[in-house]
Amino acid sequence: MFDPKAIRKDFPILARTVHGKPLVYLDNAATSQKPRQVIQTLVECYEMYNSNVHRGVHTLSMEATERYETARQKAADFIKSPAPEGVIFVRNTTEAINLVASAWATDNVGRGDEIVVSEMEHHSNLVPWQKVAAQKGAHLKLLPATDDGVIDVTALDTVITPRTKLVSVVHVSNVTGAVNPVKEIGRRAHQVGALFMLDGAQSVPHMPVDVQDLDCDFLAFSGHKMMAPPGIGVLYARLSVLEKMEPFLRGGEMVREVWYDHATWNDLPNKFEAGTPNFTDAVALGAAIDYLNALGMDAVRQHEVELGAYALKAFAQLEEVDVLGPKDARQRAGLVTFTAGDIHPHDLGTFLDHEGIAIRTGHHCVMPYHRKLGLVATGRASFYVYNTNDEVDLLVQSLKNALAYFAHAS
Numbered sequence: 067m068f069d070p071k072a073i074r075k076d077f078p079i080l081a082r083t084v085h086g087k088p089l090v091y092l093d094n095a096a097t098s099q100k101p102r103q104v105i106q107t108l109v110e111c112y113e114m115y116n117s118n119v120h121r122g123v124h125t126l127s128m129e130a131t132e133r134y135e136t137a138r139q140k141a142a143d144f145i146k147s148p149a150p151e152g153v154i155f156v157r158n159t160t161e162a163i164n165l166v167a168s169a170w171a172t173d174n175v176g177r178g179d180e181i182v183v184s185e186m187e188h189h190s191n192l193v194p195w196q197k198v199a200a201q202k203g204a205h206l207k208l209l210p211a212t213d214d215g216v217i218d219v220t221a222l223d224t225v226i227t228p229r230t231k232l233v234s235v236v237h238v239s240n241v242t243g244a245v246n247p248v249k250e251i252g253r254r255a256h257q258v259g260a261l262f263m264l265d266g267a268q269s270v271p272h273m274p275v276d277v278q279d280l281d282c283d284f285l286a287f288s289g290h291k292m293m294a295p296p297g298i299g300v301l302y303a304r305l306s307v308l309e310k311m312e313p314f315l316r317g318g319e320m321v322r323e324v325w326y327d328h329a330t331w332n333d334l335p336n337k338f339e340a341g342t343p344n345f346t347d348a349v350a351l352g353a354a355i356d357y358l359n360a361l362g363m364d365a366v367r368q369h370e371v372e373l374g375a376y377a378l379k380a381f382a383q384l385e386e387v388d389v390l391g392p393k394d395a396r397q398r399a400g401l402v403t404f405t406a407g408d409i410h411p412h413d414l415g416t417f418l419d420h421e422g423i424a425i426r427t428g429h430h431c432v433m434p435y436h437r438k439l440g441l442v443a444t445g446r447a448s449f450y451v452y453n454t455n456d457e458v459d460l461l462v463q464s465l466k467n468a469l470a471y472f473a474h475a476s
């Protein structure tokens with residue numbers, strides 16, 4: 067049985083207090099907490115076999131290499147990549163998208179071509195494409211969002227055209243929480259011969275994601291949002307696409323042979339992993355994947371849908387609170403972005419912090435979409451496997467307290 071109260075015991079940080087109150091950690095969309103199993107894996111790495119991978123013939127190096135490549139296989143299996151070579155270890159989602167914007171777009175986007183993203187993209191899936199468009203004389207186009215904060219599929223045929231070379235959209239919005247209709251978007255992209263990329267930063271940690279079923283060419287995600295350390299992430303890419311791409315960074319490990327005036331490239335995935343990789347954190351990502359697999363991703367998703375539904379219902383009781391995104395909890399991830407009357411979200415965040423409650427406030431790196439909605443900032447509570455209905459109750463009670471406090475103060 068899925069038991070968040072039992073799961074909590076694996077996360078040492080959840081036992082701490084903040085301002086004398088038990089920590090209620092509701093900022094999981096920014097980064098997740100780490101279970102003892104992941105922390106222990108890191109300790110074991112440094113205490114037992116720390117050594118450079120792929121380079122040594124000595125025992126430690128071979129052990130480290132074996133664990134690093136096992137982690138790659140685990141990541142591949144987790145997203146149903148047909149081959150481990152389709153998994154490139156990078157620092158995070160941002161680097162994965164930049165890799166594609168640099169290594170793929172350089173040779174595949176030209177003057178007058180189109181790159182399509184959506185209105186609700188995180189800056190990580192917008193700013194790199196602004197540069198490509200400016201450098202290449204290409205057009206950056208936007209898929210609109212519905213009033214419910216979901217990518218509007220009725221616009222697919224007009225926005226995505228035969229000039230479109232790439233469609234890159236967020237799978238789950240970190241602002242509206244919407245689970246976007248990405249299969250339909252991908253179908254339209256492929257219909258016009260474009261490649262299809264998914265920003266999976268908020269989906270891969272929280273629900274089953276199958277790259278074959280979604281039929282995406284690229285998928286980017288970050289380890290730190292799924293119980294692994296920061297500094298490790300994944301770019302999944304279809305092998306036939308990766309094989310034709312030039313390297314991203316150049317240097318050691320990504321080469322086969324080097325002369326003074328030229329070099330040839332290593333096989334996949336090494337061709338895209340120049341220099342010493344972050345193998346310890348990759349191994350810890352493998353441990354995080356083991357942990358999530360033991361819970362079962364269907365159960366993780368179910369828990370978050372239920373918690374989201376519980377939170378939406380409770381928020382609906384608060385007159386001054388407006389929630390962004392779809393009304394139906396099954397169409398969204400376990401995160402709730404909201405405004406609370408006239409209270410500035412930063413004031414609200416500080417108030418809640420004094421109650422021991424950590425939420426995110428600001429524009430969540432999605433400034434243009436906030437601007438479009440006429441908002442400067444919002445508050446966001448985001449859940450994970452260890453969050454409970456009791457914590458949602460505490461949040462709602464503290465919100466009520468804040469609304470009363472600030473009504474008094476003004």
Ligand code: PLP
Nearest residue numbers: 158159160188190240265267288
């Ligand atoms: N995309 C989305 C939807 C996100 O929520 C985030 C992080 O908040 C990112 C991209 C960027 O992730 P990272 O900072 O790990 O690169």
